[in-house]
Amino acid sequence: MTRSTLWRGVFALKTFAAAMLALFVAFGTGMERPMWALTTVYVVSQPLSGAIRSKGTFRFVGTLIGAAVAVALTGLLAASPGVLTLALVGWFCLCGYLAAVDRTPRGYLYMLAGFTAVLAAMPGVSDPATVFQTAVARAQEIGLGVLAVVVVDALVFPSSVVPVLGAAVEAWLGSAERWMLDALANEPARRAASAAERRKLAADAARLDVLAVHLRFETAPELRSTAGVVAALRERTLLLLPTLSTIEDAARTLARDGAPLPAELAAFRDAFHAWVAAGSPPTEVPELERKLQASRGGAEAAGAWDRIVAAALWNALAALVALWSDCRALQRRLATGDAPLPAHLERAAATTRPALHRDHGLALWSAVSAALAFGVTAALWAVTQWPAGAGAALMALLMPMLVAGMDDPTPALAGTTKTMAAAAVFAGVYMYAVLPAVHSFPTLALALAVAFVPLGFLLADPAMAMPALLPIAQLSFDNGTVGDFASFANAQVATIIGLAIATVVIATVRAVGTDAGARRILRAGWAELAEIAAAPRDADRRRFTARMLDRLGLLVPRLATVEEGHEVASVDALTDLRTGLYLIALEEERSALPAAADRAVGEVLAGVAEHYARLRRRRRGIVPPPASLLGRVDAALATILAALGAGAGSNEAWEHPAVVALAGIRGGLFHGAAPFQPDPTSPLELAA
Numbered sequence: 001m002t003r004s005t006l007w008r009g010v011f012a013l014k015t016f017a018a019a020m021l022a023l024f025v026a027f028g029t030g031m032e033r034p035m036w037a038l039t040t041v042y043v044v045s046q047p048l049s050g051a052i053r054s055k056g057t058f059r060f061v062g063t064l065i066g067a068a069v070a071v072a073l074t075g076l077l078a079a080s081p082g083v084l085t086l087a088l089v090g091w092f093c094l095c096g097y098l099a100a101v102d103r104t105p106r107g108y109l110y111m112l113a114g115f116t117a118v119l120a121a122m123p124g125v126s127d128p129a130t131v132f133q134t135a136v137a138r139a140q141e142i143g144l145g146v147l148a149v150v151v152v153d154a155l156v157f158p159s160s161v162v163p164v165l166g167a168a169v170e171a172w173l174g175s176a177e178r179w180m181l182d183a184l185a186n187e188p189a190r191r192a193a194s195a196a197e198r199r200k201l202a203a204d205a206a207r208l209d210v211l212a213v214h215l216r217f218e219t220a221p222e223l224r225s226t227a228g229v230v231a232a233l234r235e236r237t238l239l240l241l242p243t244l245s246t247i248e249d250a251a252r253t254l255a256r257d258g259a260p261l262p263a264e265l266a267a268f269r270d271a272f273h274a275w276v277a278a279g280s281p282p283t284e285v286p287e288l289e290r291k292l293q294a295s296r297g298g299a300e301a302a303g304a305w306d307r308i309v310a311a312a313l314w315n316a317l318a319a320l321v322a323l324w325s326d327c328r329a330l331q332r333r334l335a336t337g338d339a340p341l342p343a344h345l346e347r348a349a350a351t352t353r354p355a356l357h358r359d360h361g362l363a364l365w366s367a368v369s370a371a372l373a374f375g376v377t378a379a380l381w382a383v384t385q386w387p388a389g390a391g392a393a394l395m396a397l398l399m400p401m402l403v404a405g406m407d408d409p410t411p412a413l414a415g416t417t418k419t420m421a422a423a424a425v426f427a428g429v430y431m432y433a434v435l436p437a438v439h440s441f442p443t444l445a446l447a448l449a450v451a452f453v454p455l456g457f458l459l460a461d462p463a464m465a466m467p468a469l470l471p472i473a474q475l476s477f478d479n480g481t482v483g484d485f486a487s488f489a490n491a492q493v494a495t496i497i498g499l500a501i502a503t504v505v506i507a508t509v510r511a512v513g514t515d516a517g518a519r520r521i522l523r524a525g526w527a528e529l530a531e532i533a534a535a536p537r538d539a540d541r542r543r544f545t546a547r548m549l550d551r552l553g554l555l556v557p558r559l560a561t562v563e564e565g566h567e568v569a570s571v572d573a574l575t576d577l578r579t580g581l582y583l584i585a586l587e588e589e590r591s592a593l594p595a596a597a598d599r600a601v602g603e604v605l606a607g608v609a610e611h612y613a614r615l616r617r618r619r620r621g622i623v624p625p626p627a628s629l630l631g632r633v634d635a636a637l638a639t640i641l642a643a644l645g646a647g648a649g650s651n652e653a654w655e656h657p658a659v660v661a662l663a664g665i666r667g668g669l670f671h672g673a674a675p676f677q678p679d680p681t682s683p684l685e686l687a688a
């Protein structure tokens with residue numbers, strides 16, 4: 001038996017013990033719906049203690065909010081059943097929209113607030129007197145289920161999120177370290193092999209976000225306080241991506257046509273590799289920075305463009321040393337809990353906040369789809385006077401919001417329909433063949449253990465969570481009795497019909513292809529780049545970087561399914577990110593430039609804004625930037641270099657941040673263009 005199998009077995013037994021504890025208390029205290037408490041245990045159970053507490057907290061708080069809304073709306077609108085129904089659907093769609101936009105585990109709170117209100121109040125539209133009782137029962141039994149699973153987990157092999165988080169960070173940094181070595185190697189094959197690694201790194205960073213949310217629910221205060229350390233670490237690990245991408249592109253430019261890397265760069269590369277291999281000790285950072293400065297001063301470039309690219313490369317190398325040192329320092333703090341941090345990292349741990357991509361349009365359209373699915377099902381319910389119609393309408397309303405994050409959820413919904421049908425058969429066999437022979441709580445526990453322990457074993461695998469939960473959710477033996485078979489069968493058919501209607505509505509009005517989903521994410525990035533180019537002074541560098549890298553993580557799984565050669569597959573989101581950072585840096589330097597140079601920079605910013613605005617407006621096709629924009633960039637480069645005295649032998653002009661930023665914009669937008677070349681007779685070219 002492997003360690004993983006043993007661990008999953010322990011998890012299954014812990015979950016079953018918590019479920020039986022909740023069920024025993026619910027029966028003993030005479031609660032109306034004991035199965036709500038049991039089901040909550042299985043819904044909330046997670047492999048990690050922090051994840052249990054976070055999901056349990058979100059579920060309980062969301063339930064309280066939803067129960068309060070159900071009672072309030074019923075009290076206000078009980079005299080108008082139609083208006084009450086519309087208000088409940090509107091509340092659910094609002095909560096579903098907020099959950100879809102949030103994209104963190106906290107979104108579960110919004111979903112429960114909407115679902116609970118509809119579940120408690122919708123069946124009571126025709127009998128408002130039952131709503132308060134249902135809302136109270138729901139809150140009590142959800143609270144009982146959460147409490148049971150938290151108590152059992154605290155007593156039986158609690159599992160902290162910290163070791164898992166530490167392993168995830170170590171794996172992430174290991175992948176980044178391999179990319180660092182590849183980026184500085186003058187070997188095209190190694191660079192090509194690292195291309196897939198880049199995208200994977202951005203996608204894997206999303207896991208750090210989820211684990212950090214759970215970290216805030218650890219019991220030990222010193223563990224909860226490390227959430228800021230994780231946020232600062234994630235920010236710096238993600239900043240490695242554009243930094244390494246810049247280094248890789250600059251090294252490729254300097255080593256084009258088979259030329260060797262500059263000797264000074266090779267010498268620093270060897271020193272950097274030795275430092276990384278030694279564990280990146282902070283005491284050696286000053287010496288490494290000294291070697292970088294010495295190699296920078298000794299480097300020679302053959303032409304104007306190479307000289308500018310070399311300056312960009314050395315800037316990126318300096319940033320890499322600082323970022324990698326910060327990453328390892330934060331990792332040591334995470335691992336030990338008391339490792340000292342420099343002052344700037346202490347500030348970062350206290351102030352860093354995530355900034356996620358939010359697709360308001362898709363979230364809103366998912367809410368509209370839910371309302372449409374409910375409308376179709378409610379119409380069927382009204383026309384047929386179907387007693388179980390409320391269950392079908394509730395399922396039709398719920399499902400579109402549960403799959404709001406998917407581009408095309410219809411295949412997943414089709415699979416869920418099959419699982420739901422199998423779960424209905426399972427529940428029918430248990431309720432009408434097994435449970436009638438049960439006459440005491442111990443025999444009930446034994447009867448349930450036969451199926452629930454294996455289902456708990458499946459629940460330990462996130463990919464199998466839905467197939468494991470649905471059979472449990474379909475069972476109903478409240479107050480120790482089961483209803484008549486006709487009512488049960490009617491309810492199961494209603495659930496499947498509601499799911500089928502939701503699937504048809506989603507496939508008709510909401511589903512989009514993976515390529516369209518990728519394009520939506522890209523267009524959001526292009527819109528932000530157009531805004532930054534138009535008003536770079538208002539841009540927040542840290543939040544822009546976090547959002548763009550979050551978008552990159554969302555793009556990775558989508559691009560993996562797009563056919564090779566598709567237009568969206570050719571877009572490099574890392575390049576877009578670097579362009580945005582260069583735009584912000586360029587604006588920061590404008591105030592110190594002479595008037596002519598400032599005007600030239602303004603022309604470049606206007607052209608970049610026009611280009612990205614045009615990309616955003618297009619529904620199909622990726623248009624390249626116009627040649628006129630390349631002319632503006634080259635004119636701005638020449639103007640700034642001349643104004644800064646590059647022709648008079650000044651080294652500072654070639655390394656000026658505005659020059660490096662313009663070169664970065666040029667390299668990102670016109671990757672295959674000929675190198676920047678001033679007039680051959682100009683002092684700039686003679687000096688270069």
